Structures are given as C-alpha cells and as structure tokens.
Amino acid sequence: MEHGAFGDQSNATFSLTEEDHTLANAVRCTLNQDPRVTFCGYSIPHPSDARVNIRVQTTGDPAREVLKDSCQELMLMCRHVRSTFAKAVDDFRTSEKVQAMKIDSKE
C-alpha cells in the first residue's frame, strides 16, 4: 500500500503487511545507498501489528520506482550470495576430501 503519493510522486510512505525488521532494515540499507534517495527510514507503528511503514523521499524520481529498484538490487545481491555460498561449500568439501586422502596415503 502506498500513502501520500498523490500530488508529489517523489515522496511516499509504503505500508507492507506481514513484514518486519528483516526486510525493512535490509531494504532501508539498499535504499540509503541509492544516490536518488534523499531520505529513507522505516517504522513499525505497533508491535502487535504485522506491518511496517517505509518512508522514501527522492530527488525527483517516483518513490515507487526507487523502492522497486532497491528491492531488485537486494534480490540480485541475495542471488549472488547464494551462488558464492554454494561455491564456497563445494570448495570446502573438495579440499576436505583431498586432505582426507593425503592423511590416508601417509598411513
């Protein structure tokens, strides 16, 4: 849900349901590192509501697009983390195997 984006597209608050600090803080971090963003922050209005408000103010671009880009960025980062992690685990397994073989050959 998007609030306060009727007149000026560059300032808006987005209200995400069923989300918490997990996503909001990660998105805030990518949003803040976007040069188009002048201000960004999030709040959880009430701890018993599963809802988080993300405020985005930009230099002129529509806040909606900027938030979308940030999510996209975060998603691509996650994808990279996943592939790097899988590779690191594989490397670790093979190096472990090689070490085990070396120990065997010594005995």
Place this chain on the structure above:
Amino acid sequence: MRLILLHSYIKTLNPEFIHSHLFTKNSVILTEAKQLGMAEREETEKKKEAESFSIWDLPDVPQKLPPHIEFQRTRVQCNLDAPIHTENVMYSGAYASMGVDNSLQLDHFCNNFRVEVIRLTKDDMEFDLIGIDAAIANAFRRILIAELPTMAIEKVLIANNTSVIQDEVLAHRLGLIPIIVDPRLFEYMSENDTSNEKNTIVFKLHVLCERGGPRLTVKTNELKWLPNGSELPLETKPDSNPSSKPRTYTSFSSSQDLLPEFSNNPIRPMLDITIARLGPGQEIELEAHAVKGIGKTHAKWSPVATAWYRMLPEIVLLEDVEDEDAEKLVKTCPVNVFDIEDIGSGKKRATVARPRACTLCRECLRCGEEWEKRVSIRRVKDHFIFTIESTGALSPETLFTEAVKILEDKCERVITELS
C-alpha cells in the same frame, strides 16, 4: 559527477588563467620571460600545455577517503570504557564533500563479496561473510531463526496418561522434539484443512512401566511413526454406515511410506531425548500429530538451535611490546590471542597470533593506563563470522541457502505488489 562538472568548467575558462593559477611557479617564470620579450613563442607553447592538461592528473583530487575517516567507516574501535564508531554509514552522499561516492554498486558488491567456510559438519557450520552490510547479514540470521519452516508436533491426543507429568506439560515437551524430515516435502495446514498425508505426520507413543520393575525412562526412540495416519477412531453416530472403515483423526488417502522420499528413509524424531519417566504401573498412551510451521509462530518450529554472527576481531599492537611486557601481555589474555617471537639477541616481542579467538574481554587494556596506547582492539564492520547450529531436520548449508531464498521471495513480493 561533481568532478566531471569541474573539469568542463575549467575547460571553458581561459587556459592561460588556469595555467597561471595551477602552476604558480611556472607562471612566475613565464611572466619574467614575457618581460624579456620572448612572449610570442612561449605563449603558444603554454597554450598547448594547457590544452593537454587534465584535472585528473592533479594530486589533490581525492580518490578515496582520508585514512582516519576510512578507519571510522570500516572499523569499530573497542576502547576500555566503550566501543566507538559503531554506526554504519549508509547514506550514498555521506562523503560527497570529500568527492567520494558511498552509493551501492552491484558489480562492486559482486566483486568484493566472499564466503569462506571454516567448519562444516552434519548439524553445525561456521563461515565468514565478507563484504556485506550488517542489515543484510542480520536479515539472514532473523530468517534462519524465525521464518524457515520445519515440522513439529502440534496436536497431541492423549488416550491415557497415568504418569506424574501432566498432559499439557507432556504435550509441550513433545512439541519441542525436532523431527528429522525435510519440511519442503510437506504443505502448510490452514485452519479449515483436514489432516492428510501431505500436511501431517503422525506418531504413536505407548509405554507401560511394569509393576515390580524399576522405573522407566521414556525416550523419543519410543515414538513410532504411523505412515497410514491416525489409528484413533473418531466418535461417529451409531446410525452411520457400519461397513465403512471407521473414520480416524486424519484422512490419509495413501500411505506416506510409499513415497520414494520416505520408503528408505523413515521419518523419525531426534533420538535419545527424554520425554518422561514412569514409575511402576504408570502408563502413557498417546498420538502426536506434527504439522509444518515457522519459528515466528512458536520456537518449536525454528530449524536452528541458534544462528548468530560476530564481527571479525582485529588486534593491532601500536608499538613494539617486548620482553617482560610481552610476557605480561600473553599471560593476561584468557583466550591466548598473543604469542611471543624471538627477535634475536635474547629479545622477545609479542605478536598477534590468533585474533579470531578474541572475545572482546579487553583484559589486555586493563593492565594499566599505558596499555591503552599499545594495544588497539577493533572489529571489522563488513566481515561476519556466521555460525549456524541446525536441530537436525536440514543440514546447515541447506538452511542458509533456503534463508537467502526467502529474502529473495520477500523482495519479489514487494516488486510484484508495486508494479
């Protein structure tokens, strides 16, 4: 952006003007030359030089942050009283006045991000995440603890319980037992769903302690998996069709052990966990129904015993610590971070041998006032030592991969919602 603008601005100016301003020494010589009457030729040479001049060659154009600010940006300094520079600078324009861009570039992240596996066993894993923001590392941790699904006992149908442990306490204990099964093979059960083979796992527990015998410890090994579903009949009206199979608390259409995933690998709870102790003559008979859920609802569904991270410790000896001082330093550290090396002629010097072991106790800084000037304890802000302890349902590396996938799904949900 700022630099490029400046560059074009200079180009539009009179080259002579820039020349005389930027190379004051030269311009002095040149004015002298002018006075001597060699003006014409010198002038053209000077113009040529000015045209080939680039602002990028100037030494005072900042390429990176000054060292003290770079230090504040990348390290937490752990002083004796309190840590400083603990904040993370995220704003893209934070260093614009110094001509340094702090914005996030995906290719930059991809080139610098690294993962190093330190330890990997069946249910325990330690690895380093290098070059990632705390916010994202924390998202992974939160998802691991609270948003990854597992199977856990949710309903307990107690037929008989004469033990000293109350029904509700027993049911709670059963709920906390980890169930060794891949939760991805099951579906969530919503409120109106009936229990079927896709969303429920049924276990039976029937133990009796013989009269005259010793007391009996009931372990999770006694929980028997019922692949055909519940065996307890539902109370039905007497006029219903007596020839039909009696209805039970679950309605399985097929047996779970026919599935290829479970045929050779029967579902079992984590073994050797004590459920209750029975005195002679006491008996427990019950049926436990496990369903899929997430740790946010109840901690019993959390797939990790715990998942945590810490920032990489960095310890620097600001000056050489020698002889008695070195021995004193090695002795004070309770986790043996420091070592002594021989530097010849009978002299000894302290070295930092195992910085990862540092627990931030700061015992070394408490030796005396001068030690705060000798030892500097820091944390690297973008280097996380991540540890995952799995409860057994999934291997720790699968858990992390699944956690990252969940964060991706969350992003995707927002994107689709916005477009």
